[in-house]
Amino acid sequence: MKAAAFDYVRASSVDEALRALTDAENAKVLAGGQSLVPLLNRRLARPSLLVDINGLDLSSIRRTDGHLVLGALTRHRAAETSALVSRDLPLLTEALRHFGHVAIRNRGTLGGSLAHADPAAELPAVAVALDAELTIRGKHGLRTVSARDFFTGTGQTELEPDELLVEVRFPVLPARTGHAVEELSRRSHDLALVAVFATVTLDEDGVCAQARIAIAGAGPTPIRAIAAEESLRGCVLTPGLIAGAAREAAAATDPADDLHAPAGYRRDMAAVLARRAITRANGSAR
Amino acid sequence: MKVTLTVNGRQVTADCEPRRSLADFLRQDLGFTGVHLGCEHGVCGACTITLDGATARACCLLAVQAEGAEITTVEGMATDGELHPLQQSFRDHHGLQCGFCTPGMLATAAELLRETPSPTEAEIRERISGNLCRCTGYQFIVDSIADAAKKLNPRDAP
Numbered sequence: 001m002k003a004a005a006f007d008y009v010r011a012s013s014v015d016e017a018l019r020a021l022t023d024a025e026n027a028k029v030l031a032g033g034q035s036l037v038p039l040l041n042r043r044l045a046r047p048s049l050l051v052d053i054n055g056l057d058l059s060s061i062r063r064t065d066g067h068l069v070l071g072a073l074t075r076h077r078a079a080e081t082s083a084l085v086s087r088d089l090p091l092l093t094e095a096l097r098h099f100g101h102v103a104i105r106n107r108g109t110l111g112g113s114l115a116h117a118d119p120a121a122e123l124p125a126v127a128v129a130l131d132a133e134l135t136i137r138g139k140h141g142l143r144t145v146s147a148r149d150f151f152t153g154t155g156q157t158e159l160e161p162d163e164l165l166v167e168v169r170f171p172v173l174p175a176r177t178g179h180a181v182e183e184l185s186r187r188s189h190d191l192a193l194v195a196v197f198a199t200v201t202l203d204e205d206g207v208c209a210q211a212r213i214a215i216a217g218a219g220p221t222p223i224r225a226i227a228a229e230e231s232l233r234g235c236v237l238t239p240g241l242i243a244g245a246a247r248e249a250a251a252a253t254d255p256a257d258d259l260h261a262p263a264g265y266r267r268d269m270a271a272v273l274a275r276r277a278i279t280r281a282n283g284s285a286r
Numbered sequence: 287m288k289v290t291l292t293v294n295g296r297q298v299t300a301d302c303e304p305r306r307s308l309a310d311f312l313r314q315d316l317g318f319t320g321v322h323l324g325c326e327h328g329v330c331g332a333c334t335i336t337l338d339g340a341t342a343r344a345c346c347l348l349a350v351q352a353e354g355a356e357i358t359t360v361e362g363m364a365t366d367g368e369l370h371p372l373q374q375s376f377r378d379h380h381g382l383q384c385g386f387c388t389p390g391m392l393a394t395a396a397e398l399l400r401e402t403p404s405p406t407e408a409e410i411r412e413r414i415s416g417n418l419c420r421c422t423g424y425q426f427i428v429d430s431i432a433d434a435a436k437k438l439n440p441r442d443a444p
Contacts, residue, residue, distance in 0.1 A: 001325075001326035001327070002305070002307075002326075003305040003306065003307070004312075005303065005304075005305050006304060006305060006306070007304065007351055008287065008304030008348070010350070010353075014296070030348075030351075033346055033347060033348070033351070034328060034343075034346050037307070037327075037328075037345070037346040037347065037348065038326075038327035038328050038346060040305070041307070041326050041327050042327060050304065050348075052350075052351060054351060077340070085287065098327070101331070101415065101416025102341060102394070102397065102413065102416065103334050103340075103341040103342055103393075103394065103416060104328060104343065104346070104416070106340040106341055106342055107342050107343070107346065107347070188412070189413045189415065189416060241407065265370050
């Protein structure tokens with residue numbers, strides 16, 4: 001349980017971090033380290049170089065033109081206790097309470113969690129649910145990737161080895177939006193066996209103007225349940241309609257068997273959790 | 287690499303490899319053996335310390351990352367030979383059995399009481415759920431933390 005040897009650089013600017021990433025053969029970015037250091041300790045990751053970005057100025061939370069923009073180094077705990085986040089993105093605030101325990105949330109970062117791309121983690125699914133945009137810096141400048149395109153497989157993302165995720169832009173949720181997180185995990189604050197993240201936006205007459213549903217732990221990447229969302233749009237949500245959408249959401253999953261749960265169980269639970277999440281999101285939107 | 291940090295109010299400098307975890311650095315290189323190592327991948331909470339005012343898993347940090355940081359280990363909780371009220375409470379309520387999880391439990395409880403001076407039993411249980419007690423002595427630990435909260439905040443007590 002001791003890491004293999006590696007070189008270490010403490011970057012003092014984004015440019016310096018990018019140079020170090022470009023020059024090294026097998027470098028890894030060290031942000032909060034709450035996923036990476038355990039991997040190092042178990043020698044499941046053996047980078048030649050760690051580029052520590054904790055000294056960079058990437059932890060602001062700010063509101064701009066209908067978006068809440070969070071720096072990649074924003075700690076989970078800072079986002080969880082932010083009044084701006086709870087006002088504009090209450091789904092994220094609720095989801096953050098399911099992340100690791102407080103000692104882990106104190107260190108873990110939003111950018112690190114997204115770049116690590118664990119399909120059972122909450123944040124990638126929240127980013128997909130909320131149509132977040134990820135801003136990436138490389139040697140040729142900035143580029144933006146939507147969360148839905150960012151995750152390409154288990155632990156795999158659009159990030160090139162010499163690029164750095166610098167911020168996440170979340171469109172602020174509209175008025176009359178309710179939200180809910182429903183998660184099944186083996187112990188509190190552990191990664192999800194399955195988790196469903198939902199928002200429901202109602203119009204003035206109580207009709208569903210938009211629903212967003214994303215699922216973690218039920219495929220190699222977070223899943224956005226588009227067909228289920230479409231089945232709710234334009235309707236007054238009834239228990240029967242919600243149950244149908246929940247089954248539709250579960251049908252969009254692609255779970256794998258593992259030690260803890262067979263695929264069929266995860267799919268069934270996705271339907272149960274989706275029904276609860278949509279029901280609660282709809283109830284809190286009024 | 288050279289690492290300079292402040293532990294329990296005292297500045298210390300020592301050499302270590304970049305791969306050295308903060309837990310091993312504190313325990314083996316600096317002699318703060320109250321930092322206990324259980325799982326070494328962030329699950330058991332035995333190595334929990336306070337770093338720049340917030341709890342952290344010392345096994346999930348590299349020593350080189352702690353350059354310039356202020357750290358409190360269990361050795362730094364008592365002042366002038368007086369036990370911290372939480373430590374006294376753990377003693378009174380038999381909250382430490384084998385004692386292995388105790389340093390991490392104390393750091394976790396101290397942070398809880400700073401943020402939530404009068405926690406409910408459910409809030410205490412929720413907060414210590416990231417610290418594994420191998421004696422399964424959770425009830426006594428919950429009692430200890432609840433009693434320390436009362437002593438620290440007598441006016442808020444229900």
